[in-house]
Amino acid sequence: MDNLRLIPTDKIIERLRYENPWWQSRQLPEAYAVMEKRLYFDLFYPFVKDKKIKRAVVLMGPRRVGKTVMLFHAIGELIKEKINPQQLLFVGIDNPIYVHLSLEDILHLCKEALKLQDLKGCYVFFDEIQYLKDWERHLKVLVDSYPDTKFIVSGSAAAALKWHSTESGAGRFTDFMLPPLTFQEYIHLKKMDHLMYEDHIYYGEKQLPYCLSRDVKALNKEFLHYLNFGGYPEVVLSEKIQGDMGRYVKNDIVDKVLLRDLPSLYGIKDVQELNRFFTYIAYNTGNEFSYETMSKESGIQKDTLKKYLEYLEAAFLIKVLNRVDINAKRLKRVTSFKVYLTNPSLRTALFSPMGETDAEMGNMVETAVLSQWMHRDNLDLTYARWKEGRNEGEVDLVLVDDKKFKPQWGVEIKWSNRYFEKPQELKSLLRFCTENKFSSALTTSIDAQGYQNVGGIQLTFLPSSIYTYNIGVITLKMKNV
Structure with missing residues (x-):
């Protein structure tokens, strides 16, 4: 955790709280709650919910087709289904504030922010995962280290994502492709x-x-x-x-x-x-x-x-x-x-x-x-x-x-x-x-x-x-x- 010194830990924790307003408010921000869901949501959500299979869900697709919104909609559904909002963690990896951190470091900070003992039963959403070098290696380790936690990630540098998630994520990742809007x-x-x-x-x-x-x-x-x-x-x-x-x-x-x-x-x-x-x-x-x-x-x-x-x-x-x-x-x-x-x-x-x-x-x-x-x-x-x-x-x-x-x-x-x-x-x-x-x-x-x-x-x-x-x-x- 040495490289954390670049940005004070409490600043990063502040950012995490800002990105996860439902920890306090216990509901999805209005801006996302009122948005119409894409019809593909009903296909995607069962993968998020499925805890029997120990796999991370990788939501892929071109830029601007609504992947981030779909992650928020999934969080909204989980809140509706009475999952404790403090077990829903969202992190936008494209924010430079996380640039020197591994996924594991970020998880530790989430635990600190929420005073959690462990991440049992948590759902962890990493948005724009392609900004993290070797993300698939990191993610594979997390899937193995936290068997009681569900990981859902999104990313749009599509070529790399597809290629990496098939190469190194064998058996650990489920790919879900979100295409541009259909007519x-x-x-x-x-x-x-x-x-x-x-x-x-x-x-x-x-x-x-x-x-x-x-x-x-x-x-x-x-x-x-x-x-x-x-x-x-x-x-x-x-x-x-x-x-x-x-x-x-x-x-x-x-x-x-x-x-x-x-x-x-x-x-x-x-x-x-x-x-x-x-x-x-x-x-x-x-x-x-x-x-x-x-x-x-x-x-x-x-x-x-x-x-x-x-x-x-x-x-x-x-x-x-x-x-x-x-x-x-x-x-x-x-x-x-x-x-x-x-x-x-x-x-x-x-x-x-x-x-x-x-x-x-x-x-x-x-x-x-x-x-x-x-x-x-x-x-x-x-x-x-x-x-x-x-x-x-x-x-x-x-x-x-x-x-x-x-x-x-x-x-x-x-x-x-x-x-x-x-x-x-x-x-x-x-x-x-x-x-x-x-x-x-x-x-x-x-x-x-x-x-x-x-x-x-x-x-x-x-x-x-x-x-x-x-x-x-x-x-x-x-x-x-």
């Missing part, structure tokens, strides 16, 4: 659930439970707002931040993640080049790339590009989608691929908000759809592209069964009603269905909804906003199971 959660946070009702759609012969909208025009207005601002909970709820989205995201996401957190972990030397590269990708979200064209357009060596892509994907900023052919066979050499932002509103932040008739809308809607699917674990999502004679074909989203290597479905994502009127123009999708003996497929639109039959293939048309909403709904249901 379903966005509607829930804005208290617009009345726009939706439960019904069903037909997909070929199958009748599927599905949420539809009472007012697609109103839903589309929210959808456009979601594309521009919707990935971050606090942006959704604050018009002030929406007015200065660029600065908010630049300070918090771009500067911290691209320029600070991650380069140091991945040994990336040229931080400005990485930043330029990310901006180039954000502008072209949803486009197909090859290493050749990428290298030519960005002026960056191929090997460096590969490293940047891997790094941005590990940081939850992008998702790379690989290409398959018409039969969903993988190509021997990965020559081309698509890159999507994991959060459509990142693009707005770097450039400017879009209107619904802008040329980029198609790619942004695709980005939104893909960003909902990413919340599903272990899905082999791809896109199909092939050449037949002089003709090229492409299907936007194809799910491949990773055991049989056969496609399970194909979806065409459009921001247009034209194909509802002229379904025979969906040549690639129809060709894909014929080749793979599919009798049905799904296509999105602006607001056209219904069914069309072309040569024995039934096409289900749904507004993109409704489709995006439902991916979120179905994902949460699956995770709850």
Whole structure:
């Protein structure tokens, strides 16, 4: 404890009391108590409560998606469940006041602040754990040394967290991934659930439970707002931040993640080049790339590009989608691929908000759809592209069964009603269905909804906003199971 001399112990204890107002007030601060919980909270909280398994819970995710708020909501629930508020300890590791302390030192100070004999039955929350060097080693020791204490930590230098918690936390940590806000959660946070009702759609012969909208025009207005601002909970709820989205995201996401957190972990030397590269990708979200064209357009060596892509994907900023052919066979050499932002509103932040008739809308809607699917674990999502004679074909989203290597479905994502009127123009999708003996497929639109039959293939048309909403709904249901 020698290095404590830098800052007097009583100052640190004062800070701990300030961070844990419920020790005195016995309740969660009003600011957090009134905030709407994310729908993911109900999935997360059982891990916090579970004391049978001696594991720390590691809450991971990109910056600004609401991890700290989720920790406070967990504390609020525990207080409601009559856990003694003085057994709930919260520490924001990003505060420089703790910089020379180990987690063990901090725990001793908490005990001192509360005059506790031991930490039996306590819940300890460490926020922004990635600020502590070798955090996973420290945490593993605590899990072993304090078997009757529950540890919950959060962190956002995602690449490092994921990598470290799997490497060294085997058997000691449970990972929980909190993604950017889904469109379903966005509607829930804005208290617009009345726009939706439960019904069903037909997909070929199958009748599927599905949420539809009472007012697609109103839903589309929210959808456009979601594309521009919707990935971050606090942006959704604050018009002030929406007015200065660029600065908010630049300070918090771009500067911290691209320029600070991650380069140091991945040994990336040229931080400005990485930043330029990310901006180039954000502008072209949803486009197909090859290493050749990428290298030519960005002026960056191929090997460096590969490293940047891997790094941005590990940081939850992008998702790379690989290409398959018409039969969903993988190509021997990965020559081309698509890159999507994991959060459509990142693009707005770097450039400017879009209107619904802008040329980029198609790619942004695709980005939104893909960003909902990413919340599903272990899905082999791809896109199909092939050449037949002089003709090229492409299907936007194809799910491949990773055991049989056969496609399970194909979806065409459009921001247009034209194909509802002229379904025979969906040549690639129809060709894909014929080749793979599919009798049905799904296509999105602006607001056209219904069914069309072309040569024995039934096409289900749904507004993109409704489709995006439902991916979120179905994902949460699956995770709850």
